[in-house]
Amino acid sequence: MKAKTLQFKTFDDNTLWNNLKDGDEKSFSILFEKYYTDLVRYGNSLSPFAEKVQDCVQDVFTDIWVYRNGLQNSVVVKAYLLSSVRKRIARLHERDRIFRKATSTDTIAFLLEFSVENDLVDDDYATREKVVHLNKLLNDLPSRQKEALYLRYHQGLTVEQIAEMLEVNYQSASNLLHRGLLTLRKEWKGSFSLIFLLSLTAC
Structure with a gap:
């Protein structure tokens, strides 16, 4: 795990982001591996349904790849990914009627225990x-x-x-x-x- 963390640190997020916008699959894969675990952990803090959370995270990355040509050039990648997961889980809550129907993400309860x-x-x-x-x-x-x-x-x-x-x-x-x-x-x-x-x- 430490070796992988050090490996990721050699890649600049902005460079990876711009490369994936240009269609570089390797940069896309590196970002996926770098942030997938953190995004799933965060998603699990917002929903008790682990499989659906994993689907949401994968869907976020799928959309990034499919719509890469329309992505902003300058983003804080980690913040963008966390926000995207949060919004997608909010839509999941609304669609599945787990919580009351909402038009924003402010009804999501944070479930993780410190x-x-x-x-x-x-x-x-x-x-x-x-x-x-x-x-x-x-x-x-x-x-x-x-x-x-x-x-x-x-x-x-x-x-x-x-x-x-x-x-x-x-x-x-x-x-x-x-x-x-x-x-x-x-x-x-x-x-x-x-x-x-x-x-x-x-x-």
Whole structure:
């Protein structure tokens, strides 16, 4: 896995994107392999139906290839892919009537459970107890705050990109992040940086 990660880092997303727009199948395959797992994991956070999520992710890549000539020249590839998966799952919810019929993605609940790994932090019993408490605080946050934190600290998206994905303005996205962090900071008294711990959470 580490070797594959290093291999992917040698390829610039913008170069791969522009190459696939020109019909380069290898660049398309590299992007697919690079992001497929992350996209499925994110899709699973929005829908409990794993097979349908995988279909949605594959459909996103299929559309990218079929309609490659009409793609924008300059995009943040990771943000574009995550947003595309989110929109497709929203349409899936609407079509299958799993949730109430919606015209936007703001009704999707974020389903993943956060878990800061104890063994990545400390062997100290008191610290481990605090981490258990932090996990509970994270998972008790409102769905939109959890998703915003996930996109910011797991996927590395900017506030602007999060706002676009969640179909809200910049200030609303910033507020989601701020409120989530504020709730956690009120309770977290450990020696480790809260941002550091968020980067270690496994979903």
